[in-house]
Amino acid sequence: MKLRMTRTACMLLAAVSLGAGLTGCFPLVVGGVAMGSMVAVDRRTAGTQVEDQGIEMRAANRIQADHGDRVHVNVTSYNRQVLLTGEVPSAEVRQAIEQAVAGVGNVRSVVNDLGVMPATSLGQRSNDTFITGKVRASLVDAKDLTASAFKVVTERNVVYLMGLVTPREANRATAIARGVGGVSKVVRVFEQLSEEELVRLSAPKPAPVSTDSGPQRAP
Secondary structure, eight states: OOOOOOHHHHHHHHHHHHHTTTSOSSSEEEEOOOOTTHHHHOSSOHHHHHHHHHHHHHHHHHHHHHHGGGOEEEEEEETTEEEEEEEESOHHHHHHHHHHHHTSTTOOEEEEEEEESOOOOHHHHHHHHHHHHHHHHHHHHOTTSOGGGEEEEEETTEEEEEEEEOHHHHHHHHHHHHTSTTOOEEEEEEEEOOHHHHHHHHSOOOOOOOOOOOOOOOO
16 A cells, blocks of 8 residues: 655655754754755845855854853844844853844844753754744645745744744734644744835846857958
């Protein structure tokens, strides 16, 4: 008997695979950006996507140098706005990390949601990764949303949604995330666009016109 996977199950597996790099089992986790084909559909420019990756790496290195394995911090940058999630041992360390990240080049703003508490277990982090995958799969399954417009981060069953989206998209994605099993809370870290801005942003770019007339023949 052949085993068949449903469309939703296939998307869930793909989403979990993508999400695995966002919430790992290491003390310091960097939320990356899938490059390559994703550059073409991301609402950020290609340059901003690369800059976000650089911000994440520079911030992660700074936190590691200052605090080592005493903290568990996820650094996620979207459109140069940095979200900090995870656990730290004291309020002083929490504030110090925020200030250090704010000082990283090209960071526009920092959303600090670090918890002052013991670091989460491997089991909790694995569950967070699974929740991220389920939320992503649900966004992919929504016919009225562009799933690639959203970045999903999960920490201690709390889902954080980032992206450049319209109010309608923000509300729809929030409702979807709240309906996913295991999600205790949804935090919106959006930058909002008007519908007119979205239309302009989504308009296909004209192909560059070549001025090369080809090889010239000598008279």
